Amino acid sequence: MIKKKIAISVGDLNGVGIEIALKSHKEVSKLCHPIYCINKELLHQATQLLEVKLPTDFALSEVDGNFEIQAGLVDAQSGRYAYESFIHAVKLCETNEADAVVTMPIHKEAWMRAGLEFKGHTDLLRHYFNKDAIMMLGCQEMYVALFTEHIPLKEVASKIQYKKLKTFFLDLSASLPQEKIATLGLNPHAGDNGVLGDEELRITKAIKSANKAVGFEQFIGPLVPDVAFSPQVRKNYKYFVAMYHDQGLTPLKALYFDESVNISLNLPIIRTSVDHGTAFDIAYKGVANTLSYLNAIKSALSFLKN
């Protein structure tokens, strides 16, 4: 079997990303051909700081830029380089030099200092491709796609609209295997027949309409949110739709904190990411956890197969 090529964007070099990449290289190389989007000079700085030897088969696709790496520093130059590395990795996919992108964490404030007004990778991809990227998080056991993301809780209910839900369901269906998807209600007890809120009526209508378009009962719900992630329900589903950020991510992180990855769906390219931040407090100390990164690589490969 020919190994897939994965472009690795190195994230904020003042954080844990490059350490995780170097530490995991041997294991990752068994699964795919990683192509690291960083230049020789910056990589040399990183290996010096980490006091590790550069693996001989560490393939680069070099990205211009030079600055002094300073562990844990929120810095415009390091922020800008994280951006350049990511855009470079995306372009490698567009030109078919890579099959997917796996991203190391960026630092939002460093991006802001560099004049980059994106909320994160997913937001940047939305602008770059002018497409409604879907944010999904999870691991092999369970994935949660978010209908709304980074908005105040008080704004969530008004976003539960039939047309937008239906479009979201159809986009999600096109991005996932033909499997049942557990779809949560919005309110306690899924509204308890309207006594505790009526947004479930719109969710139900969108589910029915989407299932008709898809051709089978793919979206199941609206499920009562507080039991949707109980063991009895989880054994029947791998994919979930949450109506808002914390509805999906709180149980996911309660169950699978270290294992989870972040996946961007409904885009021309496949992109997965670690589900943690730059961890500036432990950068270049040799203690960063590699599990989420390895899972991000595996997830990208499994979505390439779909």
Add this chain to the structure above:
Amino acid sequence: MIKKKIAISVGDLNGVGIEIALKSHKEVSKLCHPIYCINKELLHQATQLLEVKLPTDFALSEVDGNFEIQAGLVDAQSGRYAYESFIHAVKLCETNEADAVVTMPIHKEAWMRAGLEFKGHTDLLRHYFNKDAIMMLGCQEMYVALFTEHIPLKEVASKIQYKKLKTFFLDLSASLPQEKIATLGLNPHAGDNGVLGDEELRITKAIKSANKAVGFEQFIGPLVPDVAFSPQVRKNYKYFVAMYHDQGLTPLKALYFDESVNISLNLPIIRTSVDHGTAFDIAYKGVANTLSYLNAIKSALSFLKN
């Protein structure tokens, strides 16, 4: 050590409550003196239906009423009897004939058919004692107290008010051991410094004010909701405050579905309950799970010790 007396309200007799009580009697009797709030005739019907022998030491405090038990039927008479059994159990505590109440599940629609317009036990207790009962759910590993309960999600944000929060914190503090309590924010990333909502400002103010009144840093937060129940945070806390129903109960049921119990705090009596419903579909089939009931007994005893 003298065993405590626990009044057991039998719940809806068309459901699983009495089966669980009979099945668990031997084990429960090792922990406390259970006093079952049911009359001989109805109990006889139940043992006949279950084809079990009545334990010789099954102590009753009889509650008037007679009707035919019909497994799984939503019925006004059965609903009314569940209410009478519960009020009887509460009165046993008020007269010091019992030390605490443990409740089997009632059926809300059966209560409605009987003309009883309460949302459940906790709501009834609020009216009965004219006090702001606090609803807390959980098990030995983790308890979650709910600041808001059965309201539509869109109404939650407007309930996050300084004075009400402070009163809630102080009431909760008086009901729990002098331990740290993890207190969640409302919005994704706990508002991300106001970018994703500003209710955290009021939560912060109420936490500070409550901690000052309590005399130590008891309430910790507002924590980022989606990581509040991750293993790293859970190892530091046993008690949590959630701002709304699903914020607390979704992760709780993801982690401890079968083990959880429901506890009413801030009342003149101690009352715990199983955290499941009447399970009409499996009533009188001999398959009901007793774990939540046993934990409800143990919880009542541990709160009696506090």
